[in-house]
Structure formats: structure tokens, C-alpha cells
Amino acid sequence: MTQNTHPALPEFEYFKPETLSEASDFLSRNPGESRPFMGGTDIFVRMRDGFMTPRFLVDVKNLNGTNDLHFDPQSGLTLGAAVNMNRVIASPEVQAHYPLLAEACRSVASYQLRTRATVVGNICNASPAGDTIGACLALGGILHIHGTDGARQESLGSFFLGPGKTTLKPGDVVTAIRFPLPPKKCSGTYIKLGRNQLSDLSIVGVTAFGHPDSSCESGYRFRLALASVAPVPLVPVEAETYLANHSITPESLREAASLSADACSPIDDVRGSARYRKEMVRNLSARALAEVWKNLN
Amino acid sequence: MAFHKINVTINGELEQVVVPSNMTLMAMLRESLAMTGTKNGCSAGECGACTVLLNGEPVNSCMVLAVECDGANIVTVEGLAGEKQLSPIQEAIIHEGGVQCGFCTPGILISSHALLKRNPNPSENEIREALVGNLCRCTGYVRIIEAVKEAAKMQSAATS
Numbered sequence: 001m002t003q004n005t006h007p008a009l010p011e012f013e014y015f016k017p018e019t020l021s022e023a024s025d026f027l028s029r030n031p032g033e034s035r036p037f038m039g040g041t042d043i044f045v046r047m048r049d050g051f052m053t054p055r056f057l058v059d060v061k062n063l064n065g066t067n068d069l070h071f072d073p074q075s076g077l078t079l080g081a082a083v084n085m086n087r088v089i090a091s092p093e094v095q096a097h098y099p100l101l102a103e104a105c106r107s108v109a110s111y112q113l114r115t116r117a118t119v120v121g122n123i124c125n126a127s128p129a130g131d132t133i134g135a136c137l138a139l140g141g142i143l144h145i146h147g148t149d150g151a152r153q154e155s156l157g158s159f160f161l162g163p164g165k166t167t168l169k170p171g172d173v174v175t176a177i178r179f180p181l182p183p184k185k186c187s188g189t190y191i192k193l194g195r196n197q198l199s200d201l202s203i204v205g206v207t208a209f210g211h212p213d214s215s216c217e218s219g220y221r222f223r224l225a226l227a228s229v230a231p232v233p234l235v236p237v238e239a240e241t242y243l244a245n246h247s248i249t250p251e252s253l254r255e256a257a258s259l260s261a262d263a264c265s266p267i268d269d270v271r272g273s274a275r276y277r278k279e280m281v282r283n284l285s286a287r288a289l290a291e292v293w294k295n296l297n
Numbered sequence: 298m299a300f301h302k303i304n305v306t307i308n309g310e311l312e313q314v315v316v317p318s319n320m321t322l323m324a325m326l327r328e329s330l331a332m333t334g335t336k337n338g339c340s341a342g343e344c345g346a347c348t349v350l351l352n353g354e355p356v357n358s359c360m361v362l363a364v365e366c367d368g369a370n371i372v373t374v375e376g377l378a379g380e381k382q383l384s385p386i387q388e389a390i391i392h393e394g395g396v397q398c399g400f401c402t403p404g405i406l407i408s409s410h411a412l413l414k415r416n417p418n419p420s421e422n423e424i425r426e427a428l429v430g431n432l433c434r435c436t437g438y439v440r441i442i443e444a445v446k447e448a449a450k451m452q453s454a455a456t457s
Contacts, residue, residue, distance in 0.1 A: 011298045014364050042358055057318075059365065078340050086354070110430020112355040112408065132346035197417050198429045 003072035007048055016059040018148040021174060028148045028171030029120050036060040038082055039116030041109070042125045052100030052119075064146075065086050067217060068176075071097065077179045078144075081120035085132070086111065098179060100209060104135035107192045110199050120174050123156065126166045126232070131192060133233040134207025134225030136282060138188060144176040160232035181222075183211035193225075193285045194269065202228045203272040204280040206260075208288035209295055216244040222256070222297070224285065229264035229277050236263035241287070245272050248293060257286035303367035308376030309333070315408045316363040325348040325360035325366075326373060334374040334403050338432070345431035348404035349373045355411040357430070374403035377410060385455070388412050389448040390441065396434030409445045418449055 015034075016081070017023040027034050034056035037043050066080040071093035080086065085105040089095050094102050101119075101245045108114055108122070122130045123143070133156075141156040143169040156177070159166050168174070188209035194200030196255040205227030213221035222243040226234040239259035246252045266277035300315050307330065314329050323340075326332045335358055338346030343358040349358045350372035377384045383391075385407045396402050405428065407451070412419055412427040419427065424445045425438075433441060 008320065008324070011317075011319055011321040013299055014301065014362060039360075040362070041342055041360055048340060059361075061365075109342070110345065111411075111427055112345060112348050112357050112430050113360070115351070115354045116360060198426065226413045 008263075009044060010053055011048075011058050012054055014059065017063065017296050019098075020060075020064045020175065021175050023058055023063060023137055024146055024148050024171040026056070027173070030056055031170035033040045034058055034170075036124075038118045038121040039084065040074040040119065040253050041113055041117045042127070060233075063173075064175070067174050069094075075178075078176050079119055079179070080176050081174050082118060084159055085114035085117050085119065089114070097182055098135075098139060100135045100190065100207070101132070101139060101179075103188075104132040104207070106189045107131045107190060107202075107205075109196075118239075120177055123159070123177065124166065124168065124174055126160050126162075128163055128230055128232055128234075129202050129205070129228040130233060131190070131202060131205060133228065134205060134227055135188070135209075136179075136188060137225045137233060137235055138207050138209035138223040139179045139182065141177045141179055144175050144178060145172050146175050147172045153178075157235070170289050183213070185296065186211035187292045189288050189291050191288050193280055193284060201271065204228055204266075204277050204284060205283040206281065208290045208292045209284070210243075210289075210292040212296070213244075218244055218246055220244075220248055220251075222289065222292070224256075224260055226260065226264055226285075228271075229266040229281055231265075235262055236264050236285075238263060250290070253289045253293060254286055256289060257282050260285035301362060301364045305366045305369055305371060308373060308394075314363070318356070318364060318376070320363040322356075322361040322363050323361050323372070325363035326358060328362075332373055332375055336403055338400070338404075339429070343430070343432070344401070345404040345408060345428075348403055348407045348431065350407060350411060352373070352442045353411075355408050362372055372407070374406055377406055384410065384448075385451040386413065386445065386448040389451060390444040393440045393444040393447060395436055395440040395444040401431060401433040401435075403417075405433065405441055409441075409448065412445065413449055413452060416422055417452060419445070421446070 035054040036058045062084040066082040068080040069083045070078045088105045089102045119132045122132045143154045190207045192202045193204045207225040209223040239256040243256045261282035266274040326335045336346035338344035340359045342357040347358040
């Protein structure tokens, strides 16, 4: 039996609306058979492999300011949905105020794929392995969504429902993600374990972020997010709470890393076993937290 | 399935092409325009053999719809050389022996060309990072990386 190793894209209709209202209207009138797309880096692969067969692809790039990257020293960063990852990495404002976001983008695939890939697209795919999602969660990202009832905002923390599943409804188009100003003194890191050093999907990804916070007993607030070890990008809340309530010492950081491993529920797949992943969450959480703590002192 | 009439500039020449919705930029170049310098490797955005410049930035042309390129400016490997003069990266990859079977070469040339445009003097790590999306199964990369270094030197000598 021969296998076609270069499958063409299945047939679909391409639709490019002129405005967000037109996009929402079209998507809501064709629920279940239309999908919005940005760079297409995920959806084209899934369509070629036969996992997805939308009748309509709706090109929502460059609509009503979705191509803007804007930093305001009072309110923070607004990243338009169509801004590609290379632009995020190259932005002096992102480098100065949100280096964790640039680091996460840099870990994605290759330069030429990042010319097309977007942070908002990465979020909307809702893959548990999404490399930029951890940084967006840790930095308190808020999604701007345009739907049939107009514009609304939604916290990223409650956005993910399962692999590929989000709270988005037919007609919804995410137009931007906004990040509040980062805390004055903060540090973050993303440790990605792939089969090779660059470009691969993550077997495990650990994002850690920390800053002084006088409302915490420990004086510090830590955020953690785990990739590829649960049905959704996972925030191990118990580990975060533990570090808010216990003095930060090498022992408490290790305990938090164990709580992080306890929180995840990985599966066996082609990239790694569940047991291996859990142990790597423990190790990489410990490493990430230690690195953040070192940078805060 | 609907067809779309698009206007696209390829290597400086304006082309009008009629493309179906599901045609990729790669298929349009190879099949509609017979520009077979751009190669079809993985069709999944991983191997980089189909890399071209879209409005000055490298993309995997297998991951771009042709219809999205209406009004765009495309540069393929056929557009790198001047009339009688190869580009520095083309000269350098020949000189360094960075070509064996040649299948990855068009993509490597485009990615390297784009790197040298945004960073005329890249470090070895920067070269490796820029070429991470271009797989070669023959030469083992060392000669390719040497070629990019040499092209950078040729370029800076030409401009100084």
C-alpha cells in the first residue's frame, strides 16, 4: 500500500471579511463548519492530517487594528491577535517589560514558522502543549473578544476547557490579548523540554514567574504554569499558595515543585511517558523556581 | 470550491494567477507558475525546503494559502541572484561545499539571506537558531553554517 506523504489541503472555501462584525456574523451563521484562522500553522497541519475539515476558513488577520502591538506605561501591553511571534520577540517594549513573553515565543518552532504563528492563535488552539500560554497565564493576560453581541473581555485563567476546547462561542473572534503592567521587580523563566534543544513540541514545559508581594505571608508571589501534562495548560494552584504562605527557602521551593508534580495528570504518548513527564515536572519546576528566586535576590 | 484571482509580485514581476481556496503558496509557485526551485519536503512547516520571502520575511510556503498572497511581494530562490552574479550566500555555499543533494538548499539560501538582511554579522548560535527550521540530511550543517559566516564576511567587505 502506498501512502501519500504530501497530502494536499482538503477542499474548503476561503472567506476574508472586511470588518470584525462581518467576521462574527459569518462565523455565527455557520457554526460547526466555519473556523477563524490567523497564521494557520496549526490548523493547516490538522486539516492535511484529516483531523479537521471545516467548510469555511475565515481569515481574521488585519481586521480593525488586530495587527497592532502597543505598550502604554500606565496600562500595559496590548498585543493584537494578528501580531506574529517574531514581532513580539523583536519588540523593545516586550524585551524591556515582558521578557518572559519573548522567551516563550522564541521557544516556538522555527523563525519562518514564527513569521506566521501568533500568540493569540496559540491560545485559541488551546493545545496543552502551547508554548506561549504559560507566559500569558503568568503575566495575567486578558483576552479581548469580539462576538455577535459586541466586544467583551475574558481572563485567560478561565478560558481553557479541554484539549482544543475554550469558552469561545460561534461568532467569537479574539482580537487581542492585554497584559497589565508587570510588578516593579519581577522575574520569569520558561523551561521547555523537547526531544531536541530547539524547535520541537514540548514533552514538558514549565513557566515560573515571581515578584515581591507584601500581601503574601512569604513576601513573594509566585506563578507557575505547566505545558503538556494535563488536558489544559495547567496552573498548579497548590504550589503557588504554598509559596505565598511559607518562607522562601531551598526546601520550600522543592516542596512547591513536588506540589506542582502532584497537580499534573500527564498521559503516555509518542513524546514521553506519563511517569517520565511527572518526574520532569518536579525537576523542571524546582529548577525554574530556583532560577526565578535567584534573579529576585 | 471557489477560485480567486490574485495579483502577486514574484521576484519583481507582477503575476496574475487564479487559485483555488485550498492551494498553498508552494503549490502555486511550483504548479501554476512552474517555479520549481521552491521544494516540497514535509508539507507541515517543519523541514523548511519550501521557504520563500513573503513581504520580506521568510515563511514556509506550504503553510501559506496562495489566496492570502493577493497584493504580496514574494521572493523565491530564483530571485536571489542578479543577472550575471550569484548572491553572496549562493557563492559562499558553493565555495564551502554546503550542497550535496541540493534539496534543502533553496530553503537554506532564503533563510540565510533573510538572516543576513536583519543581522549582517550573526554569531554561530544566531546562525544555528535562524536555520533551525531548515533540515538537511546530507552535509551535516557544519559547511552550511560556515557558508553563512563567509557570506556575512563577503557582504561586509562589499559594503565597507
